[in-house]
Amino acid sequence: QLQLQESGPGLVKPSETLSLTCTVSGYSISGGYYWGWIRQSPGKGLEWIGNIYHNRNTYYSPSLRSRVTISVDTSKNQFSLKLGSVTAADTAVYYCARGRPYGSGSFFDYWGQGTLVSVSS
Amino acid sequence: DIQMTQSPSSLSASVGDRVTITCRASQGISNYLAWYQQKPGKVPKLLIYAASTLQSGVPSRFSGSGSGTDFTLTISSLQPEDVSTYYCQNYNSAPLTFGGGTKVEIK
Numbered sequence: 001q002l003q004l005q006e007s008g009p010g011l012v013k014p015s016e017t018l019s020l021t022c023t024v025s026g027y028s029i030s031g032g033y034y035w036g037w038i039r040q041s042p043g044k045g046l047e048w049i050g051n052i053y054h055n056r057n058t059y060y061s062p063s064l065r066s067r068v069t070i071s072v073d074t075s076k077n078q079f080s081l082k083l084g085s086v087t088a089a090d091t092a093v094y095y096c097a098r099g100r101p102y103g104s105g106s107f108f109d110y111w112g113q114g115t116l117v118s119v120s121s
Numbered sequence: 122d123i124q125m126t127q128s129p130s131s132l133s134a135s136v137g138d139r140v141t142i143t144c145r146a147s148q149g150i151s152n153y154l155a156w157y158q159q160k161p162g163k164v165p166k167l168l169i170y171a172a173s174t175l176q177s178g179v180p181s182r183f184s185g186s187g188s189g190t191d192f193t194l195t196i197s198s199l200q201p202e203d204v205s206t207y208y209c210q211n212y213n214s215a216p217l218t219f220g221g222g223t224k225v226e227i228k
Binding site: 103 | 157210211222
C-alpha cells in the first residue's frame with residue numbers, strides 16, 4: 001500500500017528557508033509518476049506548489065517559482081521541498097502527493113497526512 | 122494561468138437531496154478536470170478524474186460531467202458523511218490550479 005509521509009520543522013523564522021521531506025513507501029519513486037507539493041493556508045483552499053518527475057523534470061507555480069526548489073532522492077525514495085525567504089503568508093499545512101501524469105499536468109491520487117508549518121519569530 | 126471558479130461557495134441541503142456543484146475554467150481544458158473531497162480536518166481525497174471517471178472505492182452516488190470550460194459534480198442522494206469541502210482541479214497543463222472550494226453542509 002502506497003504511503004507518503006511529510007517530515008520537517010514545524011516552525012520556521014521569517015526570511016529563512018522552509019525545508020520538508022516526503023518519504024514514499026510501498027512504491028518506487030522512479031516508477032513513472034509525478035511527485036508534488038500542495039499547501040493549504042489555515043481556513044483557505046488548496047494551492048499547488050510544484051511537481052517533480054523521477055527524471056528530475058520540475059514544474060513550479062509561477063507565483064512561487066523564484067523561491068521554490070523541489071528535488072528527488074531515488075536512493076532514499078524521498079522527494080523534498082525548499083521554500084526560501086518565507087513570511088507569515090507561507091504558514092500552511094503542506095501536503096506531499098503522487099501525481100498521475102498527463103503531459104505537464106497531473107491529478108493527485110495519494111496524499112500524505114500533511115504537516116503544519118508556521119512562520120514566526 | 123487557468124483560473125477555476127466554483128459555485129456556490131457553500132450550500133446546505135437535506136439528507137437524500139440531489140446536490141450539484143459547478144466548476145468553470147477560464148479557458149478550455151478538455152476533460153482534464155479532477156474533483157476532491159476534504160472532510161473537516163482531513164486530507165483531500167480524489168473522487169473523480171478525467172471529468173467523469175470515478176476513482177476506485179468512491180460511492181456511485183458521486184458523478185461528474187462536463188468538458189471544455191464547464192463542469193459539474195453531482196451527489197445524487199446526499200448522505201451525512203458527505204459533509205465536506207469539494208475542490209475542482211485543472212490538470213490540462215502546469216501550472217495546476219484548484220477552484221476555491223464548495224462547502225457542503227446538512228440542513
